[in-house]
Amino acid sequence: MLDKLAQIERRFAEIEAQVADPEVFSDQGRFAKLMRERSDLDEIVSVYRRRRQTESELEQARALREDGDPEIREMAAGEYRELEAALEALDGELRMLLVPKDPLDQRNAIFEIRAGTGGDEAALFGGDLLKMYLRYAQEHGLKTEMLSVSEGGKGGAKEAILMISGKDAYGLLKFEGGVHRVQRVPDTESQGRIHTSAVTVAVLPEAEEVDVRLEDKDVRVDVYRSSGPGGQSVNTTDSAVRVTHIPSGLVVTCQDEKSQHKNKAKALKILRSRLFDQEMAKQHAEIAADRKAMVGSGDRSERIRTYNFPQNRVTDHRINLTLYSLDAFLAGQMDDMLSALRAHFQAEALKAEAAL
Numbered sequence: 001m002l003d004k005l006a007q008i009e010r011r012f013a014e015i016e017a018q019v020a021d022p023e024v025f026s027d028q029g030r031f032a033k034l035m036r037e038r039s040d041l042d043e044i045v046s047v048y049r050r051r052r053q054t055e056s057e058l059e060q061a062r063a064l065r066e067d068g069d070p071e072i073r074e075m076a077a078g079e080y081r082e083l084e085a086a087l088e089a090l091d092g093e094l095r096m097l098l099v100p101k102d103p104l105d106q107r108n109a110i111f112e113i114r115a116g117t118g119g120d121e122a123a124l125f126g127g128d129l130l131k132m133y134l135r136y137a138q139e140h141g142l143k144t145e146m147l148s149v150s151e152g153g154k155g156g157a158k159e160a161i162l163m164i165s166g167k168d169a170y171g172l173l174k175f176e177g178g179v180h181r182v183q184r185v186p187d188t189e190s191q192g193r194i195h196t197s198a199v200t201v202a203v204l205p206e207a208e209e210v211d212v213r214l215e216d217k218d219v220r221v222d223v224y225r226s227s228g229p230g231g232q233s234v235n236t237t238d239s240a241v242r243v244t245h246i247p248s249g250l251v252v253t254c255q256d257e258k259s260q261h262k263n264k265a266k267a268l269k270i271l272r273s274r275l276f277d278q279e280m281a282k283q284h285a286e287i288a289a290d291r292k293a294m295v296g297s298g299d300r301s302e303r304i305r306t307y308n309f310p311q312n313r314v315t316d317h318r319i320n321l322t323l324y325s326l327d328a329f330l331a332g333q334m335d336d337m338l339s340a341l342r343a344h345f346q347a348e349a350l351k352a353e354a355a356l
Contacts, residue, residue, distance in 0.1 A: 005048045012045045051090040058083040105171025107205035111162040118197025123152025125182040126199045135332025142166035170205045175341040177203040178304030207276030220244040243267040
């Protein structure tokens with residue numbers, strides 16, 4: 001590991017020298033590529049240098065443990081134990097940082113939220129999850145764009161498609177994909193009984209046009225009049241759009257915008273991401289959960305997380321972590337859970353890498 005870290009530090013020094021060169025700066029494409037590489041290596045180099053400093057201090061403390069003064073020996077022994085623990089922690093951090101990064105982590109994330117088992121109550125909870133992700137994004141300076149939303153009979157979100165964009169948006173939120181189960185007493189329940197409902201969430205990396213090329217012959221676009229809430233223009237213009245990808249049979253509809261062109265652009269964005277996700281799933285079947293597997297059937301038993309309102313708790317079943325702060329979690333304060341998930345899956349990736 002230390003040899004690899006030394007190589008990374010040398011490469012970091014080379015990049016810093018290159019970006020300071022006026023000739024390199026004048027080539028904006030090359031400069032931008034170097035700066036991205038520098039950004040990727042910066043944290044590793046910073047932690048590695050702290051490790052070297054800690055190792056140096058540890059050697060000094062080791063020497064002082066042999067000092068002739070008993071007080072100095074005692075002080076050095078305590079400092080040595082602290083530095084030894086710090087060095088071990090830094091080594092653990094470096095092992096995590098050396099796990100190869102998913103190149104898709106920097107992409108924007110497209111969320112597809114759908115009510116599963118539970119009817120109107122599932123749609124209401126779908127609305128709660130949509131608000132949770134919107135609040136999380138706001139707290140972290142990420143941008144949001146509603147691509148499509150369909151309300152349930154009593155409100156909430158029967159189906160919603162949301163894009164969250166910004167630095168590492170997909171990397172931050174990709175582990176949210178799966179079935180989310182809620183246990184609570186619905187407002188419509190007169191006997192006070194707890195009901196269980198399920199909502200499916202799929203998280204897709206936004207596909208760029210270069211990732212998925214859509215041929216005109218493979219895409220059928222139908223336009224029709226919007227239905228449901230939407231203002232005066234609803235049912236007066238053919239602004240709603242249905243896009244069908246003929247080879248795969250995938251269908252995307254969008255009617256939120258008054259402009260047919262905007263609805264078509266949003267539908268194509270969603271279609272590209274679904275096709276890209278399918279292709280990535282084929283290429284990396286052993287590590288990438290494709291959209292169908294991620295969402296499952298929406299049955300109560302297929303769940304990654306449970307939200308229990310009577311006990312104010314949220315439990316992630318993949319890592320057996322329970323937080324007794326459901327109210328704060330639904331308000332977008334998800335960092336503890338998301339950090340634990342990232343650490344878990346990074347550790348799993350590290351084990352897989354070591355086994356190769």
